[in-house]
Amino acid sequence: MAKRDYYEILEISKSASADEIKKAYRKMAIKFHPDKNPDDKSAEEKFKEAAEAYEVLSDGNKKARYDQYGHAGMSGNGGFGGGGFGGGMNMDDIFSQFGDIFGGGGGFGGGQTRTQQVRGSNLRVRIKLSLEDIVNGTQKTIKVKRLKVVPGATSKTCTTCNGTGAQIKLMNTMFGQMQTQTTCSTCQGVGKIADKIPEGANNQGLRKEDEEVTISIPAGARDGIQLNVRGKGNDAPFGGIPGDLLVVVEEQADENxxxxxxxxxxxxxxxxxxxxxxxxxxxxxxxxxxxxxxxxxxxxxxxxxxxxxxxxxxxxxxxxxxxxxxxxxxxxxxxxxxxxxxxxxxxxxxxxxxxxxxxxxxxxxxxxxxx
Ligand SMILES: [Zn+2]
Missing domain, CATH: 2.60.260.20 (Urease metallochaperone UreE, N-terminal domain)
Known part of the structure; x- marks a missing residue:
């Protein structure tokens, strides 16, 4: 199925400012939000489509690439950008965008609390590649310092938020009264706090460790392109999903x-x-x-x-x-x-x-x- 143009999805012009893009997305997100359109598959699709469009257009680099190459520039040669676009966004990704859009943890007035799975933070590294590697594709093994769960770390439910990771507030907004969530200040949204901490671990049971990560670089990569290695960012505390390792390709100048x-x-x-x-x-x-x-x-x-x-x-x-x-x-x-x-x-x-x-x-x- 042909993908729709991101600008068309958000009903904005190509010259829309960052603020206009944000507003347009907010409008679409509210209109097609699953809480407001229960069991409506087409609304859910539109909701995801808008989120994907916003994910790209709100990011300077991705937007520039999209403006230049269209959808082809987003999915590359099939190897790029596990970064969430190209139809790969899941609901967790989408709701995690909402902190930026709605200022809270993603809650709508629907009343139910959406427990978000906690994610470890992403790590970003640059990798220098020769022209030859860039053209032919290659595999590189690099050493990454990432936060890892220390065996023996245990947790208990956070009593401030009862494990939801969120504190709920009623707020008067331009959309009327809305229930918004903010991140729990005790557990930083994790929903759990440390119980037993092994030696050498921080108060979330994590420790920085070196790990060798092998990265496959697809043929045809370009300077500045970002590759996503899922799960090789920092571990999330207490059983969440680890973050991603974002690898930025840097082209090494060739003498000849x-x-x-x-x-x-x-x-x-x-x-x-x-x-x-x-x-x-x-x-x-x-x-x-x-x-x-x-x-x-x-x-x-x-x-x-x-x-x-x-x-x-x-x-x-x-x-x-x-x-x-x-x-x-x-x-x-x-x-x-x-x-x-x-x-x-x-x-x-x-x-x-x-x-x-x-x-x-x-x-x-x-x-x-x-x-
Ligand atoms: Zn808490």
Missing amino acids: IKREGDNLHQELYISFAEAALGTSKEINTVGGKVKIKIDAGTQSGKILRLAGKGLPSLESYGKGDMYVHINVWTPQKLTDSQEDFFKKQVENGEMLAEPSGKEKTFFDKVRDFFN
Whole structure:
């Protein structure tokens, strides 16, 4: 089924401000809230759809990616963003958004208390990847310091909130009187407090420990993209769900290969003699070494295009190209016999510059670039 446009879902324009996005979502969330539409599957779908739209549009990075690539940019090549979008939001995720939207723990005037499962906090790490890793995908094992439950930690029900994790207040709001929940100040919303704490654990029975986490990086990742490793953030105290490890991909600059969108560029130096006689050279591409042929009489500044040797495109199934910029190296020191040889060429009027007119001059190249 085709996914609807996020802006359309929230009934806002693409230029909507953060505040307008928030207001639009609040409106939709109230309209389609399951408490108000019991047993209405289509309302529930709309409720989830709006939450997903808000999740993306309220996040600067995700919004920018969505604006540029649409839904394709959200789900990537199938490997990205367990981050909750792409239809993967569950009701817990949605209600956890509400703290931001409604200022409380997510309660509506429906009267029932929704016990939220406590989640550990997310951890965020950056991972540096070579161009090759980014293109081909890879697995990396990194060391993460995360809060882990210390064996032997036990808990008892929080008496302040009777285990609900929330304190309920009646509030007058712009929607009329609403019952709102705030996080219990005694247990911070966990619903439980420590009973027995083993040595070395904090008052929630947790301790920071090193853990090795293996991360699969899908082919075609990009600088700044965030991968989600579920459950490898901090453990939640007393039996909640652990948070996620958010891995931000950082592209390591390559000395020889430069990127320009999906295309790659590299400089290749050949000797004067090689340019005159023709040669073949092995060059590095992200898919491994490739042998290229350089014709006899190749001019400095010639650009060879290796089709499909660039990066996989995020927008289509195609691939970019690799451009090899040929530089002819003029010898800076000559042996006596070389010097004699070249002097003779000049005296005899040999080896002159004789452009046939087919060569593109610097000015042609500049003009091509701007056209
Ligand atoms: Zn409590």
